[in-house]
Amino acid sequence: MSRMSVRGFAVASATAVTTVGAAVGVASGDDLGGVDTLEAIAADTSTLTADASLLVDIPAADTRVQAASLTRQAEFQGEAAQSATKRAAEEAARLKAAEDAAAKREAAEREAREKAEREAQEKAEREAREKAEREAAEVASASTAQNAASAPVQASYTKSEIQAMAMEIVGAGQYQCFSNIIERESGWNHTATNPSSGAYGLVQALPAGKMASAGADWRTNPATQIKWGLNYMNERYGSPCGAWEFWQANHWY
Incomplete structure (x- = not known):
């Protein structure tokens, strides 16, 4: 039922x-x-x-x-x-996207780190090279100044004689940059005087008396003027080529 x-x-x-x-x-x-x-x-x-x-x-x-x-x-x-x-x-797609994002972030961080390391290494090498060049220039300058002090001062100098002095004092590596500046400042005339400012000598020092720190014969001895000019360029611009780079942008140094 x-x-x-x-x-x-x-x-x-x-x-x-x-x-x-x-x-x-x-x-x-x-x-x-x-x-x-x-x-x-x-x-x-x-x-x-x-x-x-x-x-x-x-x-x-x-x-x-x-x-x-x-x-x-x-x-x-x-x-x-x-x-x-x-x-x-x-959920699988979300996890895959998170993994991809993490991998990209890690790759970007690694690339940035490697780039910073390369730049730091290049900077250190450049600074070391410039320092070595300055030290070599200073040694050459001191040696030339010593030789110039013992050499008799001439009554006059030819352009080629002054250029030979500069090549010996400055060194072949920086000579062309140094020569470019001197050619435009004084035309290799060690007694050139600017009638307006009073700048004097091969490097047109202003005031002219500053060159006395390189020697008492700064008015008549091209070697003394070259020595002072090289020291000035090294201290202010790192090298004659650094000074020449600034000169090209500003037409003074």
């Missing part, structure tokens, strides 16, 4: 009672109409059959409900699986 509805059971029971009662009446000779009574019994039997068919349909309806429920569960599980797959893909 677990699948039979209350209504179905009541109908079946009532029909069965009616049918039995009618049959008893016929058997006992009850005058209930004979044929009419049999027809009523047949009708009740048909009703019972129809109700039974209704009872048979009930499990089929339950099966459809259960099937629909299972289908919905399957759909829900499929949607949940798709959602989980999507979240996993998004």
Whole structure:
């Protein structure tokens, strides 16, 4: 009776009672109409059959409900699986992007560090080279000044003689830059005087008396003027080539 509805059971029971009662009446000779009574019994039997068919349909309806429920569960599980797959893909993409960003940042930092190291090394090498050049120039200048002090001062000098002195004092490495400046300042005339400012000598020192720090004969000795000019260029611009670079931009030094 677990699948039979209350209504179905009541109908079946009532029909069965009616049918039995009618049959008893016929058997006992009850005058209930004979044929009419049999027809009523047949009708009740048909009703019972129809109700039974209704009872048979009930499990089929339950099966459809259960099937629909299972289908919905399957759909829900499929949607949940798709959602989980999507979240996993998004998380993997996020992790990959983070790894790529970290790798790029590390590469940029390494490149910047290597660049800074190269620049520092180049600067150190350049400073060491310039220092060595200055020291060599100072040694040469001191040696030439010593030789010039012992050499007699001439009454006059040719341009080639003064240039030879400069080559010996300044050194071949810086001579051309030194020569470029002297050529434009005095034309290698060690007694050249600027009538407006009073600048004097090969390097046009101003005031002219500053050259006395290189020797008392600064007015007449080209070697003394060259020595002073070289020291000035080294101290102020690092070298004659540094002074020449400044001169080209400003036309004075």
